[in-house]
Amino acid sequence: xxxxxxxxxxxxxxxxxxxxxxxxxxxxxxxxxxxxxxxxxxxxxxxxxxxxxxxxxxxxxxxxxxxxxxxxxxxxxxxxxxxxxxxxxxxxxxxxxxxxxxxxxxxxxxxxxxxxxxxxxxxxxxxxxxxxxxxxxxxxxxxxxxxxxxxxxxxxxxxxxxxxxxxxxxxxxxxxxxxxxxxxxxxxxxxxxxxxxxxxxxxxxxxxxxxxxxxxxxxxxxxxxxxxxxxxxxxxxxxxxxxxxxxxxxxxxxxxxxxxxxxxxxxxxxxxxxxxxxxxxxxxxxxxxxxxxxxxxxxxxxxxxxxxxxxxxxxxxxx
Amino acid sequence: xxxxxxxxxxxxxxxxxxxxxxxxxxxxxxxxxxxxxxxxxxxxxxxxxxxxxxxxxxxxxxxxxxxxxxxxxxxxxxxxxxxxxxxxxxxxxxxxxxxxxxxxxxxxxxxxxxxxxxxxxxxxxxxxxxxxxxxxxxxxxxxxxxxxxxxxxxxxxxxxxxxxxxxxxxxxxxxxxxxxxxxxxxxxxxxxxxxxxxxxxxxxxxxxxxxxxxxxxxxxxxxxxxxxxxxxxxxxxxxxxxxxxxxxxxxxxxxxxxxxxxxxxxxxxxxxxxxx
Numbered sequence: 001x002x003x004x005x006x007x008x009x010x011x012x013x014x015x016x017x018x019x020x021x022x023x024x025x026x027x028x029x030x031x032x033x034x035x036x037x038x039x040x041x042x043x044x045x046x047x048x049x050x051x052x053x054x055x056x057x058x059x060x061x062x063x064x065x066x067x068x069x070x071x072x073x074x075x076x077x078x079x080x081x082x083x084x085x086x087x088x089x090x091x092x093x094x095x096x097x098x099x100x101x102x103x104x105x106x107x108x109x110x111x112x113x114x115x116x117x118x119x120x121x122x123x124x125x126x127x128x129x130x131x132x133x134x135x136x137x138x139x140x141x142x143x144x145x146x147x148x149x150x151x152x153x154x155x156x157x158x159x160x161x162x163x164x165x166x167x168x169x170x171x172x173x174x175x176x177x178x179x180x181x182x183x184x185x186x187x188x189x190x191x192x193x194x195x196x197x198x199x200x201x202x203x204x205x206x207x208x209x210x211x212x213x214x215x216x217x218x219x220x221x222x223x224x225x226x227x228x229x230x231x232x233x234x235x236x237x238x239x240x241x242x243x244x245x246x247x248x249x250x251x252x253x254x255x256x257x258x259x260x261x262x263x264x265x266x267x268x269x270x271x272x273x274x275x276x277x278x279x280x281x282x283x284x285x286x287x288x289x290x291x292x293x294x295x296x297x298x299x300x301x302x303x304x305x306x307x308x309x310x311x312x313x314x315x316x317x318x319x
Numbered sequence: 320x321x322x323x324x325x326x327x328x329x330x331x332x333x334x335x336x337x338x339x340x341x342x343x344x345x346x347x348x349x350x351x352x353x354x355x356x357x358x359x360x361x362x363x364x365x366x367x368x369x370x371x372x373x374x375x376x377x378x379x380x381x382x383x384x385x386x387x388x389x390x391x392x393x394x395x396x397x398x399x400x401x402x403x404x405x406x407x408x409x410x411x412x413x414x415x416x417x418x419x420x421x422x423x424x425x426x427x428x429x430x431x432x433x434x435x436x437x438x439x440x441x442x443x444x445x446x447x448x449x450x451x452x453x454x455x456x457x458x459x460x461x462x463x464x465x466x467x468x469x470x471x472x473x474x475x476x477x478x479x480x481x482x483x484x485x486x487x488x489x490x491x492x493x494x495x496x497x498x499x500x501x502x503x504x505x506x507x508x509x510x511x512x513x514x515x516x517x518x519x520x521x522x523x524x525x526x527x528x529x530x531x532x533x534x535x536x537x538x539x540x541x542x543x544x545x546x547x548x549x550x551x552x553x554x555x556x557x558x559x560x561x562x563x564x565x566x567x568x569x570x571x572x573x574x575x576x577x578x579x580x581x582x583x584x585x586x587x588x589x590x591x592x593x594x595x
Contacts, residue, residue, distance in 0.1 A: 026418060032498040033417030036409035040469050043406065047466030048432050051440040051447075058443060069450045114337050120330035124338075130581055131338050134345055137573045139527040141549040142566040146348045149559045155362040157347060163363075171362070191344065223326070245434065252436025255529040259549050273438040273530070280442055281534060293439045300436065 052297070055290045063286035070286070079291035088267055089292070092275040093299065099182070099271065100250035100303065103189045104243060110190065111197030111242065116231075118198070119205045132195030140192065144259035147188040151175055151260075178268035181261045185269055188256060193249070197242045204238025205231070236315045243311070244304050251300040272296045352376070352563035359560045375564035385565050387540060388547035392526060392569075394457055395543060399464040399525040400518050403472050406465070407517055408510070411476025412502050416488055426473060433470040437530045445534055459535040460543070464525045472517040479513030480506060516583040519576055526573060544569045 059079050061072040083089045118128050135143065150158050153173025162168045175181040208231065216226045232239075254273035257263050263270035263278075270278075272292060280289035351359055352375050354368045379385040414422040444463060445454075453459045483506055491501040507514075529545040536542060542550070548569065551562045577584065 029417050029498055030419060033413040033419040036413040036417070036502075037419060040406045040410040040473060043462070043466045044429055044433070044469050047444070047463050048429070048435075048440060051443040052432065052435065054443040055439060063446075065446070065449070068452075070446050113333060117330040117333040117337070120327055121334055124331075124334055126581075128334060128338060130578065131341055133577045133581065133584060134574075135341060137523045137527070137570075137577055138345075139529070139545045139548065139566070139569055141529050141545045142348075142569060143344075145548065145551075145559070145562050145566065146344055148557070149351065149563075150344060150347060155360045155364060157364050160363040191341070195341065248434040248436070252438060252530075254436075254438070255545075255549070258529075258533075273436055276438045276442075277530075277534070280445070286442055286446070290442045293442060297435055297439045 055293050058287060058290035059294045061287050063290070065284065065286070072287075075287065079287045080295075082288055083291050083295065088270070088275065089295075091267055092270050092272050093295070095182070095269065096251060096253070096272045096296075097299065097303065099186065099189075099253065100247055103186050103193075103250050104246045106186070106190050107194045107197045107246060108239065108243060110194050111201050112239075114194070114198045115201035115205055116227075118202055129199070132198055135192045135194075136196050136199075138192065140255035141259050143188060143192050144256050147184065147191075148175070148260050151184050175261050176265060178265060181265060181269045185253075185256055185260060188260060189250070189253070193246060197246065200238050200242040200245075201235065204235045208234045233315055236311070240308060240311060243307055247304050247307060248300055251296065251303070272299075348563050349567055352560060352567050354560065356558075356560055375558075375560040376568070378558070378561045379564040379568065383547065383551055383561060383565065384539065385544075385547065385568065388542050388544045388565075389568070391457075391536075391541060392544040395460045395464070396522055396525040398457070398461050399468070400521045402461065402465045403468050403521040404514055404518050407469055407472035407476045408507060408514065409502070410469075410473045411513075412480050412506055414473065415477045415480035416483075416485055416506070417498070426470065426477070429470040430474055433467050437467075441531060441534050444531075448535060453535075455536050455538040455541040457541075460525075460528075460532055463531055463535075464521075464528060468521045468524050472521060475517050475520070476510065476513050479510040479516075483509045512583050515580050519580045519584050522576060523573060526569075 058072065060074060060076060062075045062078070063070055063072050118125055150156055151174035153159070153171055153176060156171070156174070158174065159168065159171040163171070172180070175184045212230050212234070213226060216230050221229065252273050253271045254277065257269045257271055257274050258277075261269040263274045273296070276289050276292040276296065279285045279292055350366075350368055353371050353373070354365070355370050355372045355374065358365055358369060413419055414426060440463075448454050448459050487505055488498075488501055491505055492498075496504070527545060528543075529549060532543045532546045533549065537546065544565070548562060548565050551558060551565065
């Protein structure tokens with residue numbers, strides 16, 4: 001035992017004098033710190049990090065369920081080959097990207113407009129915040145059922161309103177056509193998540209010191225210039241946060257098409273998550289499902305990075 | 320100043336239009352849940368129920384077993400919230416105030432992972448749970464919900480702990496308190512708003528989650544409310560009245576929670592932007 005500790009204040013075997021107070025102080029704090037982190041680390045690593053890595057591993061295998069487990073056979077890139085040659089996969093990838101980009105842009109623009117309006121008006125702020133928390137906290141399945149009733153082709157209220165305004169002649173089954181289904185989904189999504197964007201942007205707006213605006217106005221800047229030269233650059237972290245949050249969420253869209261359109265008509269609104277779920281739990285192609293999952297993650301990361309770098313360029317140009 | 324007043328007027332117009340557009344669909348769902356079945360399918364629809372009825376609320380419980388879904392949702396959501404609050408306050412304190420290594424970059428990495436679409440992890444989780452015999456059990460949802468909500472919760476708690484002066488830790492230690500005592504008796508009470516924020520966020524996330532609940536707990540006795548409502552319809556008809564009765568009931572706890580904790584939800588939503 002060459003490193004056996006000697007008594008306090010005595011040289012131990014290695015000849016060093018133990019400085020007890022200093023060691024227990026820092027080490028004790030550190031030990032307590034790791035102990036406090038341990039349960040969270042175990043849960044998060046075990047249930048998110050490990051399964052993601054395992055998804056990657058599975059995507060190179062042919063996976064079959066057995067009576068009380070599963071077995072895997074290595075197949076290299078075969079699952080990805082299946083995806084590359086599947087028009088359904090390319091369609092889903094395209095639809096999901098398109099859906100995410102359009103809804104996130106619409107939500108950012110609308111959200112900015114509304115956040116500015118709330119900031120300007122000030123009076124209705126508390127009421128607005130409570131009202132906006134309704135869509136945010138609503139179960140997506142509930143909002144999907146709500147919209148499917150509104151869009152209904154036989155007794156939907158949307159048709160009644162449009163007919164009363166003489167915008168349409170006869171009732172239309174909105175989710176019945178491909179374009180209609182995509183648009184219906186987008187409107188439902190924008191309704192539900194714009195408030196979230198508003199809250200984040202409003203939080204950012206409130207942290208901009210009022211003097212900045214006043215100074216710009218004193219210098220004779222018009223509202224448009226003030227927005228692009230002062231407000232927008234100072235809001236960049238809030239905008240980026242809202243956008244990345246939303247891109248990640250929109251890319252995983254599942255509940256809305258599952259209830260509202262069933263991924264149809266045909267596969268018009270089959271998002272990557274819906275496709276993955278079908279591969280997994282309807283066709284039991286676990287390897288292919290894992291490949292869909294891995295592709296989804298890669299795509300969403302790419303899209304977020306593209307957005308962030310484009311956004312940084314935009315902000316630098318504006319400022 | 321004429322221009323300024325004009326712009327405030329425009330602000331009002333945008334805001335009121337927006338509030339109306341948010342409330343209208345919601346209003347429509349609530350009144351529909353009180354209309355008799357014939358009126359639910361009337362065209363043109365009635366803006367206000369001609370006859371009021373509670374038949375859909377009765378159906379939700381008696382025909383669709385909404386009470387079971389409600390019980391499952393309450394158990395899963397409350398336990399998830401409890402675990403997340405306990406674990407995240409410990410971890411947030413350690414990251415903010417104790418000398419542990421490599422903390423913030425790791426946390427940000429986990430934060431990003433936790434925002435990945437659920438599809439990224441359900442396949443292996445499903446197979447693990449099947450092997451463990453966990454499918455259709457409460458832990459099948461509580462464990463993943465806890466894991467997915469922890470990074471954001473830790474982030475919020477860390478930001479709140481950073482606002483408590485670090486000297487308190489040194490002062491408490493001078494008085495002979497251990498790290499754990501300092502954490503429980505001094506720091507935790509000072510971060511009550513952070514705990515509320517964390518709890519509300521976790522509650523809403525767990526209450527509304529659908530994908531994992533559908534995949535892991537699809538049996539009739541283990542469904543949570545979102546799965547129950549998602550699968551109310553059968554092949555032949557969509558019982559909108561009954562669906563909306565269940566929907567309105569599912570909103571009530573959230574409405575109470577949101578109304579009571581509005582301030583903390585808003586500060587929590589902006590916390591990432593503040594410190595990020």
